Amino acid sequence: MFLALTLAVTLAGIAPASGVTAADRPNDGGSTIQVTWTRSPDEGIIGYRVLRRADGAVEWDTLTMVGRFIARYNDQAAEDGTRYQYAVLAVSDTAAAVSEPSAWAASKPQWYNSERTTALIGSLIFTFLIVFFTFQARSGRKLFIRRIGGLDAVEEALGRATEMGRPILYVPGLSSIADVATIAALNILGEVAKKTAKFGTPLIVPNRDPIVYTVAREVVKEAYTSAGRPDAFNPDMVFYVTDQQFAYAAAVDGIMVREKPATNFLMGMFWAESLILAETGASTGAVQIAGTDAIGQLPFFITACDYTLIGEELYAASAYLSHEPLLLGAIKGQDWSKLLILGLIIIGTILQLTAGVPVIDIF
């Protein structure tokens, strides 16, 4: 077949593609061979057909047809360890011309993705800083953490609810347990529940995700036990509502209007329902403390809530509320990492703009 195609080249006089190369794609899990070629100089070419044959096979198989401006193809159907040879057939309206075949190539899976080295080094430095400051905190060193208005207001908001004899509503976001924001929300819930247990304030925790519901129930139960009020824990204070986004929003709105909580906590991940919840809460006169890492929802919370934890403040909240030295140490490590990144950005910008050093390529 290869000879027949070569003959066609001669007859039609079409220039074939040249310089066909085949090599294992680096940094992947195998099964992929990268094929590249230099396009035919012929103007009449309409596309290229990529041909492949396995070691020992006589026939060439057609893998795909690509457009005339394409000079690269990833064969993702290669069997690891099997050697393949590739050729490219330039096709015009009237004829076809085949290239010289590539060298033999085989795919194999890699154990390390070198493209992620920068991220790995950054993560290791970050981990070191967190561990270092955690040990510093453990050794008794006093760490300064800036005040966060929204979290300072928690105690006051709980006291208000107790005085008014109204419940506290805690919404742990609408995302699943796989979302770190949800875990942060559950950590804050534990601290809030300890305080409601201490003050004897009713707590309402409606949930959208069944796993989040089970974890939230355990968190609240344990918080009541650790506050010395296991008798005050009512399993019905944490309940599952629905996994439908707007049905959940309607249910929580209903709770806000019927139960008139004195304080609403909206913590975790939110989507379009954020404003529906926050505006309904504001209309009932409740003190509202929100916290999310969803940048798109932050303006709604800032507008409709009394206090908003912006982005990372959500993650720092449980440490801030618990005053646990080990957790505060981790926040310190986080702050130093930010300082490091800021320094790198400034130095990189100066180097790139003044000396033309391609700093951006390092990352």
Add this chain to the structure above:
Amino acid sequence: MQRRLPLLLVLVLGIFGAAAFVIPHPAVRGVDEVMRNDVIRIITAFSLVLGVGSIIRHHLIKIRRKAEHWPFSWVTLITLVVSAILGLFGGIDPASPGILFRAGGVGRFLGTFHIQVLYENMMVPLAATMFALLAFFMASAAYRAFRARNFEATLLLIAAFILMLGAVPLGRMLIKPLPEFAEWILTVPNTAAKRGIMFGVGLGTMATSLKIILGIERGWLGGGGK
């Protein structure tokens, strides 16, 4: 042991999950994908049973106590049972009928009342109604946001005014470069602020994950791990 086992599991699986980020080999990625997809699905299936149990208990308590609007709890419970029966035994839609809708089944009295029909004709319009409320809430929130109570609110008001005016033909008619300036506000100062928050969020996410993996943060275990 009750606490050590979950902490050990989190430590091992956390390090494994982080390692999978830099190891593309199928031996690692395959296990990682099973953990992320299959194991979570199995846990969700079990927790869903607990979730349904929670709904039933919550509404039965409301009915027993004759809490405010308690008759609606009956609506929830009846709807739950009906949709469960339809979903489990009626098939998804008329094209794939379950035993309820096969020959001789009671479904012949229900016509095309399948779970998909129920979903498309009840859940979807109700959800759309809730979503539509957002327009009104946006108006009331915008009014609150744009009251120039302090310096930040005044800045917000001015920026919003420029953006809104820049987005309509009248803006260009009044001041020619206004749309470009509005675009600049959106792409430069706004993006810079967003990226700053994103940096914090990224580091916060990593720090929280690390604290959980290393067992420093134990709030998710309940009671702070004491």
